[in-house]
Amino acid sequence: AQSVTQPDIHITVSEGASLELRCNYSYGATPYLFWYVQSPGQGLQLLLKYFSGDTLVQGIKGFEAEFKRSQSSFNLRKPSVHWSDAAEYFCAVGAYNQGGKLIFGQGTELSVKP
């Protein structure tokens, strides 16, 4: 069965600093991988997805993520964080031939210092 681990429950970075949010997954084959962002009181918004091909994927709002099969990781990065990036971030994994079901990580809450 698939599983997703986000090791960091809460991260604080200064505005303008770089950001990396970690995501590790467990799945026997090539997974489908997603990052979502959730602002307070809102639903989840898709940041980016990896299905196949180029392992570095670009998303919205200046985010990118890199799929590393050898490390079973799909870390989210942003070179310069803005105060509006403060939110909760979820990594999710889907499996081939299991419909659209996703398994979500526990989430990482990002705070941004002025």
Place this chain on the structure above:
Amino acid sequence: TAGITQAPTSQILAAGRSMTLRCTQDMRHNAMYWYRQDLGLGLRLIHYSNTAGTTGKGEVPDGYSVSRANTDDFPLTLASAVPSQTSVYFCASSEIRGSSNQPQHFGDGTRLSIL
């Protein structure tokens, strides 16, 4: 704006009462999902439906039921609410094309408190 509409946005319910959370999508997606979100646990799948007329159990289905009479609507029912069902509930939809896994689109959630 196209998307997913959930109702109500919030509700306080007495234990033992029944409640139906509504979810409607206008994207004509074939698949729909219900999740609950609890602090420290992320989102957990309650039930899903890959197409109208079919439903399946997710990770935490006990105490909940769903139906999928048509493409657009996917209501979630709590037959006899218990305090442990206090949570934020999210409905989502996606398009399933063969074996591929398209991104899910989410509603804004229903905050439910069981007293």
